[in-house]
Structures are given as structure tokens and as C-alpha cells.
Amino acid sequence: MRRFGNRVRRRSQSGCDVIIERCHRCAGDPTCERQVDNACLPVPFFGDISNVHLKVVTIGLNPALNEYREKGLPKNHSQRLAMLSDYACDDRERLADADIEDARFRRENYFRNENRDWHQYFEKMEFVINRANPAWTYLTGSAAHLDIVACATNSRWSDLTTQCQNRLIHNCRDYFSQAINSLPGETVLLCDGARVIQEIKNLGLQLELHPNQAISFHERTGCHYGVVGRLLIDGKILQIRGWSSYVSRLSAYWRIDLARWLGGTII
Numbered sequence: 001m002r003r004f005g006n007r008v009r010r011r012s013q014s015g016c017d018v019i020i021e022r023c024h025r026c027a028g029d030p031t032c033e034r035q036v037d038n039a040c041l042p043v044p045f046f047g048d049i050s051n052v053h054l055k056v057v058t059i060g061l062n063p064a065l066n067e068y069r070e071k072g073l074p075k076n077h078s079q080r081l082a083m084l085s086d087y088a089c090d091d092r093e094r095l096a097d098a099d100i101e102d103a104r105f106r107r108e109n110y111f112r113n114e115n116r117d118w119h120q121y122f123e124k125m126e127f128v129i130n131r132a133n134p135a136w137t138y139l140t141g142s143a144a145h146l147d148i149v150a151c152a153t154n155s156r157w158s159d160l161t162t163q164c165q166n167r168l169i170h171n172c173r174d175y176f177s178q179a180i181n182s183l184p185g186e187t188v189l190l191c192d193g194a195r196v197i198q199e200i201k202n203l204g205l206q207l208e209l210h211p212n213q214a215i216s217f218h219e220r221t222g223c224h225y226g227v228v229g230r231l232l233i234d235g236k237i238l239q240i241r242g243w244s245s246y247v248s249r250l251s252a253y254w255r256i257d258l259a260r261w262l263g264g265t266i267i
């Protein structure tokens, strides 16, 4: 009992009580010096994970910097996520409640805003999920997207040091875990890439995985495998599907092949 009590107390001190837009755990982490763009507000998910029509959640690494900036400069307001300058503010901790509400509205309406372009990542992912199951689409809210790290970085994820990647995942884990725990039962979690699958394992939740399934063989990267399983959280079951290669790196040919495999696992 005492061990359980300690665990609960540690969790509540860990940052989960902090509103993510005001969080600077990643921005202030010395291991990732100058990597996390403090001006770009963290985004833990795109779309609305509380939508009653939600059926599936794609899970990726972290928001791309070009969701905020282009050639170093902020993009047009209608085409980007929230930045500190939108609220005449230079310190995340001083954001007003109305500012945070606005930032959330923008990320929750990302896919529904008819004047906004989706990032290429989401166009590729939409292609895969909608081909696997025509009822799955970001457009209507049956699909949403989560990232294991909510903070945008100046370098691409693959160019960050391993230490920095690990720190960012560690810093954002409470927020990610909170989002996963809030999902309704039977939601399907689609894990894009081996690192995401690993982080699902690291959450310490009850996880049942079947042996990896071969999806295809790529000359450059070797076997591309798929994962099927489920997470059990307080009597809720979340279905797990994952794949080892990142969708953003797959050609159209291999995305069609992935969608075929994915569709076959949900029948």
C-alpha cells in the first residue's frame, strides 16, 4: 500500500498537473540545448481525442517545426499552430486561460479548418488509415493524432542525439500517458514506427502483444514488421496496431502495402 501511495504522490508532482501550454520541461532541458523552440507552444495531439465518434488514434514522434515556421519565420497565422507571439507574451507561464483556450481550439480544429493545409505527414497517414478502413478519417473526427513528444525541435527527430530524444520522451511522458488513459475503450492505437511501439511498452500499462508479423522486405532497411495487440487499462481495452517503418518514409507503393496489412488485421 505504501509503495502505491508513493507512486501516486510522485506522479502528481511530476508535471502532469501543469497545463501543457505552460510547460517548459523540454524547453528548459540542458540536454537538448537550443533544440526545443520555446516560442512554439507544445501540442500533445491534433484533432479532438474526446470526440464521441473517435475510433482510431495515430501515434507519431513530435510535431514538425514547419507546423509553426518556414525558413525560420512564423508562418501565416491561419496555416500554423499557436506561438507565444500570438498572445503578446514571451513566457509560457504567463499565458492567460483565454490564450490556452485559443491554442487548444486551433489544434483541435486542425483537420476541420477548411482554409488550412494539412501537413504532408497527415496526408500520407490519412491515405493509409482511410485505405485500411474507409470509416477512419481525420476529416470527420473518427481519427485523431497523438505524439509521444509534444514539443517541436529545430532539428528533425532523427538528427537529435539519443540523449536528447530520451529526455524529450521522458519529459513529455506524463502528458502522453494522460492522453492514452483518457481514450475510450475499443479505440485502435496505430503506432507509427518502432520508437512509438517502444514507448507504448515503456508506459508500464498491461500490454498483450502477438509475435511480430512480417509486412514486407525493403532492400535498404530490411524487414518491415507489424505489431498486433491490446492495452488493458482499468477494464478498458485499447487495440494496438503498429509498424516498424515510419509512414513519412514509405513510398506510395509501400503505403498501399501497409494499408493492406493493416486492413487485414481489423477484420
Ligand SMILES: [Zn+2]
Pocket: 025, 026, 027, 042, 149, 150, 151, 168, 171, 172
Ligand atoms: Zn515536452
